[in-house]
Amino acid sequence: MQDMLKRLLAVAALGLLVLSFSACTKKAVPVQGGMTPAPPMQTAVQGSGATGRIDEATWQRLGLQTEPERLEFLQAMEKFENEDVYFEFDSYVLLEEARMVLDRKVEFLRRYPKVQVTIEGHCDERGTSEYNLALGERRANSAWQYLVDSGIDPSRLSMISYGEERPVAAGHDEASWAKNRRAHFVIHF
Amino acid sequence: MMMPFQSERSVVRPLLLAIALLVAAVSAREATAAQRVYIDITQPHFVQLPIAVTDLREEGPAGEGLGRLLASVVSNDLDLSGLFRVLDPRGFLGSGQDEGLTAAEIRFDRWRQVGAEFLVRGKCSREGSRLRVEYRLYDVVAQRLVVGKIYEGRVEDARVMAHRFANEILAALTGEPGIFDTQIAFVQAKDGVKEIFLMDIDGENLKQVTRDGSTALSPAWSPDARHLAYVSYFEGAPKLYVVDLFTGQRRNLCGYPGLNISPAWRPGGDGLAVTLSKDGNPDIYLVDLNGQVVRKLASSWAIDVSPSWSPDGKRLAYVSGETGNPQIYVLDLATGRKERLTYHGKYNTAPSWSPKGDWIAYSGMDKGLNNIYIIRPDGSEIRQLTHNEGDNEAPSWSPDGRMIAFTSTRQGGRAAVWVMLLNGEGVKRLTRLPGEQSLPDWSPRLPR
Numbered sequence: 001m002q003d004m005l006k007r008l009l010a011v012a013a014l015g016l017l018v019l020s021f022s023a024c025t026k027k028a029v030p031v032q033g034g035m036t037p038a039p040p041m042q043t044a045v046q047g048s049g050a051t052g053r054i055d056e057a058t059w060q061r062l063g064l065q066t067e068p069e070r071l072e073f074l075q076a077m078e079k080f081e082n083e084d085v086y087f088e089f090d091s092y093v094l095l096e097e098a099r100m101v102l103d104r105k106v107e108f109l110r111r112y113p114k115v116q117v118t119i120e121g122h123c124d125e126r127g128t129s130e131y132n133l134a135l136g137e138r139r140a141n142s143a144w145q146y147l148v149d150s151g152i153d154p155s156r157l158s159m160i161s162y163g164e165e166r167p168v169a170a171g172h173d174e175a176s177w178a179k180n181r182r183a184h185f186v187i188h189f
Numbered sequence: 190m191m192m193p194f195q196s197e198r199s200v201v202r203p204l205l206l207a208i209a210l211l212v213a214a215v216s217a218r219e220a221t222a223a224q225r226v227y228i229d230i231t232q233p234h235f236v237q238l239p240i241a242v243t244d245l246r247e248e249g250p251a252g253e254g255l256g257r258l259l260a261s262v263v264s265n266d267l268d269l270s271g272l273f274r275v276l277d278p279r280g281f282l283g284s285g286q287d288e289g290l291t292a293a294e295i296r297f298d299r300w301r302q303v304g305a306e307f308l309v310r311g312k313c314s315r316e317g318s319r320l321r322v323e324y325r326l327y328d329v330v331a332q333r334l335v336v337g338k339i340y341e342g343r344v345e346d347a348r349v350m351a352h353r354f355a356n357e358i359l360a361a362l363t364g365e366p367g368i369f370d371t372q373i374a375f376v377q378a379k380d381g382v383k384e385i386f387l388m389d390i391d392g393e394n395l396k397q398v399t400r401d402g403s404t405a406l407s408p409a410w411s412p413d414a415r416h417l418a419y420v421s422y423f424e425g426a427p428k429l430y431v432v433d434l435f436t437g438q439r440r441n442l443c444g445y446p447g448l449n450i451s452p453a454w455r456p457g458g459d460g461l462a463v464t465l466s467k468d469g470n471p472d473i474y475l476v477d478l479n480g481q482v483v484r485k486l487a488s489s490w491a492i493d494v495s496p497s498w499s500p501d502g503k504r505l506a507y508v509s510g511e512t513g514n515p516q517i518y519v520l521d522l523a524t525g526r527k528e529r530l531t532y533h534g535k536y537n538t539a540p541s542w543s544p545k546g547d548w549i550a551y552s553g554m555d556k557g558l559n560n561i562y563i564i565r566p567d568g569s570e571i572r573q574l575t576h577n578e579g580d581n582e583a584p585s586w587s588p589d590g591r592m593i594a595f596t597s598t599r600q601g602g603r604a605a606v607w608v609m610l611l612n613g614e615g616v617k618r619l620t621r622l623p624g625e626q627s628l629p630d631w632s633p634r635l636p637r
Binding site for chain 1: 493
């Protein structure tokens with residue numbers, strides 16, 4: 001948290017007033033020009049303290065009034081974005097563990113109804129580029145379907161497949177591949 | 190170099206220019222060898238023809254080693270074709286520069302002595318920015334001129350002249366012109382960014398097509414070799430674009446919700462087969478040149494992706510996951526009947542239909558690694574072309590159907606673009622760049 005704040009302040013000092021909020025979480029993929037879908041709304045950096053990263057109007061819109069509520073949200077959000085759903089090779093079937101993770105997503109989305117989510121589908125490097133784009137789409141779709149079946153309004157959810165193009169683990173072994181076969185969740189509000 | 194935030198519709202500089210070469214036959218006063226086919230490339234086991242290529246004689250201030258360049262490009266092309274055994278100039282008796290260019294002046298006995306059955310000679314001269322090149326191919330045994338051409342053009346087109354004469358050599362000796370002046374589009378990955386590049390078939394003459402600082406994939410040449418369709422994430426989602434290589438102008442082809450990927454131009458060029466997931470599932474559609482859906486071509490409950498047209502446009506090879514894992518199918522567009530083509534292995538993708546129509550190349554996975562296979566469109570015969578050498582993917586045919594460009598990690602574990610002959614031999618690396626190179630797409634023959 002401390003490092004993150006320092007970075008934020010440094011960026012603000014450079015004169016960049018607007019910053020994509022979703023790019024600040026720990027596990028966010030490095031942002032290249034044009035690679036990330038633009039979040040529907042951007043948050044002005046102002047004030048101080050962890051909750052100062054989000055402006056008052058946005059907090060009001062989220063319906064979060066008190067400092068403890070807001071801190072809780074920030075923590076929950078970080079957990080939400082850092083917990084991926086994993087798949088088996090060449091599969092978009094949701095495993096038991098995946099369902100448990102998705103249940104926690106549902107809980108969060110119910111608790112914070114103003115939050116929107118982009119579901120990213122990813123694949124490991126095996127297999128071929130085009131098929132993996134399609135497979136990533138199916139993986140995002142599996143997660144989407146589960147959330148919708150659990151009562152989450154589809155208008156809050158969007159999907160994108162990155163196929164094998166944006167691995168989180170760079171190795172060429174099963175441990176890395178397993179980390180890359182995932183649905184990743186990015187929050188917008 | 191990189192301009193990651195370049196705006197969407199901006200005009201890039203033209204990537205291909207019409208190359209104006211004046212071509213003339215060498216004086217017909219010399220008797221030419223009788224028309225006959227020296228190499229029957231339809232036979233699986235032909236004997237490579239031994240050929241000597243001498244540096245071209247530089248007349249006047251040609252300079253800059255042009256004579257050597259003009260010879261080495263031809264040598265390399267002939268070597269790449271797999272049809273020739275190009276003799277090492279170090280074994281030549283003399284430099285070849287001490288002889289004249291005509292049949293009467295050439296010491297054929299000396300060339301026979303070093304084992305040459307054919308001989309390429311020539312001369313070049315430049316005047317300002319203009320270059321004049323004369324090439325001659327001799328039949329050493331018959332002691333006759335087989336074909337001779339004179340090219341005039343810009344100095345910077347020297348390589349094009351050499352590739353075109355290599356085409357003539359193939360035409361004269363096999364009955365079918367070479368493809369040495371075609372190009373290969375590919376994806377270059379470096380510093381987390383993927384851009385599309387073009388190169389000549391010898392890996393030279395690189396041209397950068399995209400400068401988006403994003404992820405660009407799946408370049409696909411139009412049948413007129415003027416346009417390139419591709420996928421890019423530069424507007425966020427994977428969308429399809431078409432760039433006019435003559436003007437540098439780019440336009441969005443398909444930007445439907447979800448996937449817009451795997452472009453394949455229909456023979457004739459009036460539309461493309463693409464994969465869209467706008468209706469919730471990745472299916473294959475025919476779209477017109479404005480990206481409007483004409484009709485759905487292939488769909489199932491599962492993934493359908495990576496279309497490749499038969500040369501007559503009547504059939505489509507593609508990948509479907511409908512059995513639970515990806516396999517290649519062939520769809521007859523008139524009857525709507527589809528047949529599963531691959532039964533060997535559990536992961537067969539990236540089909541590429543030969544321009545001759547006789548084979549479909551694809552990647553088949555075993556133990557996590559892909560190899561290139563070719564299979565008859567009726568499934569009657571199958572051959573594995575790569576074995577135990579890294580990961581081999583994304584086959585793309587040369588327009589004469591004799592060679593296959595593909596991605597391989599066989600050297601240093603990093604992906605590069607390689608080529609091989611239809612029989613899996615003559616494997617050569619084309620790209621030697623930083624980063625990784627993948628997804629080659631071989632251009633059609635270029636209009637002259």
